[in-house]
Amino acid sequence: MPIRDPDSLALLRQQIARIERHSGSQDDRPQLSTGFETIDAHLNGGLRRGSVHEVFGAGSDRPVAVKPSRFVASILSGSSGQIVWITSTALDLHLAGLVQSGLSPGRLIIVQARPDSMLGLCEDVLREPGVGAMVADLDMPLTLTASRRLQLAAEYGNGIGFLLHRETGRSTPSASACATRWRIRGAASSVVPFGASTGTGTIPLGPEHWTIDLLRQRAGRAASWTFEAPCHAPHAFALAPVLAHRSMAAPASHLSLVSPGAACA
Amino acid sequence: VLHAHDGRRPVVIACDPAARAMGIRTGMPLAQARMLAPDLHAEPAAVEADDAALEHLAAWCLWLSPLTSARPPDEIWIDTAGCDHLHGGEEAMLAALGDRMRDLGYRHRLALADTAGAAYALTRSARIEAPVIIPPHAQKAALNDLPVAGLRLSADCVSGLNRLGLTTIGALCRAPRAPLVRRFGPELMRRLDQALGHVAEPLLPQTSLDAIIARRSFVEPIGTDTAIAAVIDVLVPEICEILIQRGLGARLLDLLCTRVDDTVQAVRIGTASPVREAFHLARLLKEQIETIAPGFGIEAMQLVVARSETLENNLQGQASLGERTRDADLSCLIDRLRNSVGPENVLRLAPWPSDWPEHSQTEIPVDARFPALPWAACGRRQALPRPVRLTTPPDPIQVVALLPDGAPRLFLWRGHRHIVRGADGPERLHGEWWRDRAVYGAIRDYWIVETEDDERFWLFRRGDGVHDWSGDRSWFLHGLF
Numbered sequence: 162m163p164i165r166d167p168d169s170l171a172l173l174r175q176q177i178a179r180i181e182r183h184s185g186s187q188d189d190r191p192q193l194s195t196g197f198e199t200i201d202a203h204l205n206g207g208l209r210r211g212s213v214h215e216v217f218g219a220g221s222d223r224p225v226a227v228k229p230s231r232f233v234a235s236i237l238s239g240s241s242g243q244i245v246w247i248t249s250t251a252l253d254l255h256l257a258g259l260v261q262s263g264l265s266p267g268r269l270i271i272v273q274a275r276p277d278s279m280l281g282l283c284e285d286v287l288r289e290p291g292v293g294a295m296v297a298d299l300d301m302p303l304t305l306t307a308s309r310r311l312q313l314a315a316e317y318g319n320g321i322g323f324l325l326h327r328e329t330g331r332s333t334p335s336a337s338a339c340a341t342r343w344r345i346r347g348a349a350s351s352v353v354p355f356g357a358s359t360g361t362g363t364i365p366l367g368p369e370h371w372t373i374d375l376l377r378q379r380a381g382r383a384a385s386w387t388f389e390a391p392c393h394a395p396h397a398f399a400l401a402p403v404l405a406h407r408s409m410a411a412p413a414s415h416l417s418l419v420s421p422g423a424a425c426a
Numbered sequence: 427v428l429h430a431h432d433g434r435r436p437v438v439i440a441c442d443p444a445a446r447a448m449g450i451r452t453g454m455p456l457a458q459a460r461m462l463a464p465d466l467h468a469e470p471a472a473v474e475a476d477d478a479a480l481e482h483l484a485a486w487c488l489w490l491s492p493l494t495s496a497r498p499p500d501e502i503w504i505d506t507a508g509c510d511h512l513h514g515g516e517e518a519m520l521a522a523l524g525d526r527m528r529d530l531g532y533r534h535r536l537a538l539a540d541t542a543g544a545a546y547a548l549t550r551s552a553r554i555e556a557p558v559i560i561p562p563h564a565q566k567a568a569l570n571d572l573p574v575a576g577l578r579l580s581a582d583c584v585s586g587l588n589r590l591g592l593t594t595i596g597a598l599c600r601a602p603r604a605p606l607v608r609r610f611g612p613e614l615m616r617r618l619d620q621a622l623g624h625v626a627e628p629l630l631p632q633t634s635l636d637a638i639i640a641r642r643s644f645v646e647p648i649g650t651d652t653a654i655a656a657v658i659d660v661l662v663p664e665i666c667e668i669l670i671q672r673g674l675g676a677r678l679l680d681l682l683c684t685r686v687d688d689t690v691q692a693v694r695i696g697t698a699s700p701v702r703e704a705f706h707l708a709r710l711l712k713e714q715i716e717t718i719a720p721g722f723g724i725e726a727m728q729l730v731v732a733r734s735e736t737l738e739n740n741l742q743g744q745a746s747l748g749e750r751t752r753d754a755d756l757s758c759l760i761d762r763l764r765n766s767v768g769p770e771n772v773l774r775l776a777p778w779p780s781d782w783p784e785h786s787q788t789e790i791p792v793d794a795r796f797p798a799l800p801w802a803a804c805g806r807r808q809a810l811p812r813p814v815r816l817t818t819p820p821d822p823i824q825v826v827a828l829l830p831d832g833a834p835r836l837f838l839w840r841g842h843r844h845i846v847r848g849a850d851g852p853e854r855l856h857g858e859w860w861r862d863r864a865v866y867g868a869i870r871d872y873w874i875v876e877t878e879d880d881e882r883f884w885l886f887r888r889g890d891g892v893h894d895w896s897g898d899r900s901w902f903l904h905g906l907f
Contacts, residue, residue, distance in 0.1 A: 228906075
């Protein structure tokens with residue numbers, strides 16, 4: 162029987178488009194810049210909403226996931242909306258560090274969940290359209306089924322999720338259905354401009370460097386870059402605000418403070 | 427006397443002092459009573475009318491406390507937590523209640539205890555019209571010498587216990603539990619624990635007349651999740667309509683499911699702000715369905731607004747705007763999170779004016795305002811690098827340094843040796859003696875170190891490395907960068 166009604170035809174087309182969307186090739190969902198132009202170019206514009214991304218640390222950072230947290234925080238500093246950060250262990254997030262990575266305290270909602278209800282909560286949050294992003298500290302390995310569920314939830318609610326892997330044990334992570342998988346490592350910092358060693362024999366630190374590995378990407382190539390770590394700190398020098406207020410005479414606090422970079426013996 | 431039929435024969439269920447003087451007791455067959463007093467005036471008991479009068483009396487007791495509950499045949503429970511000071515203390519409150527009851531023509535016994543079970547046992551043993559008050563946490567001592575009949579047990583159970591020689595509650599407490607449970611069933615120990623306060627016993631509150639209630643009774647008992655969800659979908663809009671009419675929003679909702687075995691399963695949900703969107707409330711309730719144990723089936727469900735607050739009506743008009751719905755979505759999510767993980771586990775971090783990293787933040791409820799801070803005081807310190815995560819408590823490490831007050835060259839952490847390539851510091855933090863006397867003069871020197879493995883750590887040394895009063899020169903790892 163031929164379909165005469167144009168409305169039902171349009172409805173069918175919509176349905177087909179919706180089914181095809183899950184394959185995710187011709188996607189027009191908004192993108193989130195990673196803050197690095199080269200990486201954005203490699204990702205065709207940035208991380209897409211409606212997907213879940215895994216981030217791993219390396220070395221001593223593997224069970225702590227500090228660099229992944231900073232990476233995600235600096236990505237989210239360019240977005241808007243509330244960020245729900247789900248953790249199942251004792252809360253170890255440090256606000257001052259998060260602020261320096263670009264997150265304002267008013268955007269952060271922290272949920273402390275039991276380990277067994279963790280993934281259900283993540284899924285629930287990803288389904289919620291009003292949430293800016295979901296970040297989860299994973300202390301247990303993620304199964305393929307669980308990652309598939311999270312990815313589907315993100316597609317349903319058009320949310321973006323970051324899984325910070327903190328589990329110890331296996332060095333090679335298992336297969337997952339997440340859109341991308343990253344590993345953030347430290348890299349040797351560049352030579353300090355002064356180059357001189359101080360009296361203690363150690364050299365002062367230059368800017369921090371990261372090696373960012375895109376381990377896998379759905380429908381895309383893996384890659385690796387080394388960058389200077391993103392820094393959202395309001396000002397690296399303590400002197401400037403003092404000068405701006407013209408109060409050189411008395412510092413705001415009586416505590417003695419040595420500015421960074423001035424390593425003293 | 428009043429008599430009723432117990433299934434086999436008419437028995438006396440209540441008698442007045444004159445009959446009591448003739449030797450007539452409750453529970454005695456009516457024929458035996460008539461033998462003792464041939465001119466006995468016996469009336470059939472009107473149980474329904476009695477229950478209705480008791481309900482009425484429980485509603486009357488609402489002047490005392492918002493939580494009163496009629497327990498047929500002859501008890502009224504009143505939860506007076508937080509109400510006694512309104513009536514001038516617990517003794518004055520009970521005295522006032524007793525006076526008013528006497529004015530109404532009721533004979534009564536009053537007891538006040540931490541648990542309803544303990545109060546019950548006391549009323550069964552108290553003298554008429556002399557109130558008994560047990561101080562908090564003293565119910566075990568108070569119940570020690572009371573007979574086991576005060577525990578709301580079946581008559582068989584009481585006589586069985588008496589046969590075993592366990593006549594007082596104190597003796598029952600000291601007896602081994604397991605054999606008793608095997609012999610009398612779990613009911614015995616449950617009642618005992620309820621009386622002693624080891625097991626919580628909910629009160630079914632008498633609702634005031636203007637309470638917002640929606641109720642459905644079912645022809646067939648229901649038991650499946652979908653059926654319960656369907657009923658919730660019917661009850662919630664009813665509630666919301668009343669809330670809109672009265673300009674209120676719900677803060678606390680109770681869903682009471684009456685099962686066929688006449689027990690009640692209660693679900694309580696709270697919201698962070700007053701809510702009257704049917705979708706929001708229905709979703710919160712449906713999340714809790716799995717906590718309801720339907721047993722053999724639920725025959726009635728009742729939705730009660732336990733606490734409500736005024737909500738401006740004009741918000742309803744703005745709900746069509748995009749931003750507003752976005753906020754509403756989020757508040758719904760926050761409410762769901764709070765109900766599933768507990769309100770104290772959904773939080774925000776707020777900065778706190780302290781130099782010591784572990785004290786520089788505080789946890790606040792998700793809907794609270796951020797505390798106002800003297801930003802000028804802590805603004806300068808914001809510029810110094812801080813790790814995103816702290817090791818709490820700081821990990822003790824072993825450090826090799828060339829000079830006692832110098833930068834570390836080598837340290838051992840979790841069994842790994844880290845050779846330091848470069849170091850930055852020290853950033854010196856002083857103990858906040860104005861908060862804690864113990865840290866007067868204490869010094870922490872923080873170093874950022876980069877190791878040969880290209881990792882950066884945040885280490886600190888207690889003390890300045892020279893003076894013993896400033897610290898013991900032990901090293902700690904406080905975070906990674």
